[in-house]
Amino acid sequence: MATIMKAERLVKDFHLKTGLFAPKRIVHAVDDIDLEIAEGEVLGLAGESGSGKSTTGRLLLRLIEPSSGTVTYRGKLVTEYGREEMRRLRQKLQIVFQDPVSSLSPRMSVGEAIGHPLAVHGIGAKQDREGLVLDIMEKVGLSPAPYLYRKYPHQLSGGQSQRVVLARALVTNPDFIVADEPIAMADVSVRALILRLMQDLKAEFGLTYLFITHDLATAKYLCDRVAIMYLGRIVELASRDELFSRPHHPYTKALLAAVPIPDPRARKPKNLPVGEIPSAIDPPPGCHFHPRCPFAMSACREGRPLLREVAPGHLSACLLEG
C-alpha cells in the first residue's frame, strides 16, 4: 500500500513563559518521532494524557508548526508549503475533536456549519451547496436531513453533534482524517454508534484515519496498526494482532494490564507500574519509562533506546530481549 502520510524526525517543543530571571522551561511534547501511515489504514496513536499524541496529530495537519522535522503527504513535502498551497490542501486533511459541542458554533445552524467548509474552499456553485450538505448529512445518519438542517447545536443530542462534526469534516471530500479522541466524551451507547459509523464512512469514502485514543480496547476494535506513545516518543508500533497478543515494551504491557475488563470473571491482580507519567518539562534521562519500569537496567538510564524490529513489522524501543 502507498504511503499517504509520513513524518520524519518530527520535534515539537513548547517554550513556557517564565519570569525574567527564571530559567527557561521547555516542554518536549513530541521528541523526534518517525511515522508512516499507509493509504486506507487506521493507525491508532495511544497513550496517557501528556504523551504527545494530540500534538502529533496537529503536527501532521500543520495546525501547529514543528520545531524541526518534516511531514510528507503523498510524496509532497507539506512542511515547506506556503500559505495558499496549504489552504488548498486542507480540503484533503481534516480533523475531528473530542468535544463536539465546543467544536460547533452555537450561532450556526447544522446546515451552515456543515456547508461552511464548502464556502471556504469554493467547492460547488452556491446554489448547489445545500444539496451537497443534505447528501453528506444522510450519509452520516443525520436524518431526516432537511429537518435537522435548520437546527442549532443546542437542539441536538450528543450523538447527533458528533455526526455533524463528522459531516463537516467529510463534506470537502478529504482522504486523511485525524480523529482525536472522537468518542471520549460520548455516552456508552453513542460510542459504539460513532465507531461503527467511522468504519462505514471509511469504506465508503476510502479514508485513512489517525485514531488518537487513550482507550486500548477501542484501539483494538478499530485500528489496523497501533503506535504507543510515552512522553513524546513512540515506544512501540505494531499491527493490532501483534501488539495485543505479543506486546514487547513494558509500558505497553502496563497499559494493557490496566484496561478495565467488562467481565467480572476476568478479574485478576494487575501488576501496575509505580507512580504516574512524569512532566515532559524535565523528563527522565535515557528511556523515559525507566523510573517506573520493573525491568530497568543501568543501560536504560543512559541512552535513548531506539525503535528496533523485534518481529517483522513490530518495532519496540526497549533494550530487553524477547
Add this chain to the structure above:
Amino acid sequence: MSSAPGEVLLEVRNLSIHYPISIGTVRAVTDVSLDVFRGEVLGIVGESGCGKSTFGLSILNLQKPPGRIMGGSIKIEGIDILALGKDEIRKVRGPKMGMIFQNPLTSLDPLMSIRNHFLETLRAHDPRIKTDEAIRRAEAMLEDLGIEKRRLSEFPHQLSGGMRQRIMIGLTLILNPELLLADEPTTALDVIVEAGFTELLAKLKRKYNLTVILVSHNLGLVAEIADRIAVMYAGRIVEMASSDDIFRDPRHPYTKGLMDCVPNILLDQKDLAAMPGSPPDLVNQGDACPFAPRCPRVMDICRVKEPKLVQVRSVSDSASTNDSRRANEVRDGRVVACWLEKGSD
C-alpha cells in the same frame, strides 16, 4: 465479603425526585427501591441522564436545587435521613457516609495544605481533637493511601491527579464512614492511574469494612469491583442482580444493549452492537415502558403499560451447590422490569 450476608445498611423505598422547570417537571428518579448490604460494592450504571447521579446524591440528601424529593424514604442503619434537620444530617454525613466526586481538583481548596484539609475535616466533626492526634491520624491515613508523609505540607496543585483523588478518598475515610458513595471517581484519571485507584479502593474497602455505592457509566470499572449492579434507565431501576449474573446473562434488553456496545480488549470483536436512539424525555412520560422506543424486542404491551420489577432466577441458582453461593442468593434477589419475563404483571 467480611460481614454476615444479608445485613441491610441502607434501605431506599419508593424514592422519587423531581426537578420543576419552566416547561414542566423533570422526573429524574421514579419510585426507586433498593437495599445496600453491609460490606458490598453496589454499582449503579446507565447512560447520562438516567438519574444515577441524582439518585446517588439523594442518599446524602444532597440533591441539587431545584431538585426535590417528592416521596419515599432513605434509611441508614434505621435512621431516616429525610426526616433529619440540617444539624442532624451533618452528624450522619461524614461518620456514617462519605462521598468522593469525579474531579478531585475542584473538591480540594487550592490555598490549603493537605495537612490542613485533614485537620479541618477532623475538627469539623470533633472540635476538641488535639492537633498532634489529628496529624497522627492523617499520617496513618496517608500510609494506607500509599502516599509519603511529607506530602502533608504540600498543596493540591503540587500533587498528581491520581494522588489528589487518593487524598479525597482519605479525607472521607478518616471519619470512618460506614458507606462510601463514589460518583464517577476515575473519569478524570488516566488508565494506569484508574486501575491503581480501583485496586486501592478494593484494599481500603477490606481494611475499613466499607460499603460502597459506585456510580459510573464505565461498565469495565464496575465489572472490576462491584458485587452487585443496579441498571438505571429513565430514572428507574430496570434490572438489579449480582455482577456475575448481569454480565453473564443480562435479562433486560437495555442491560444487554449496554453490554454489547462496550469494546472488550480480551475479545476479538468484529462488530460492536449499536443501540440507536437516546434516553427519553423525563418531562413528558407516558404509561409505556420508557425503553420501548429503543427496544429491539418491543411487544404491543410495552407501548401501553410499564412493567414492574419482578424476581427472576439467578444463573448461579442452578449452577451452584456450595453453601457460600447459597448464602449469597439471599442478597442476590435478581429483579428485572421487562414484559419478556414471566409474571411481570
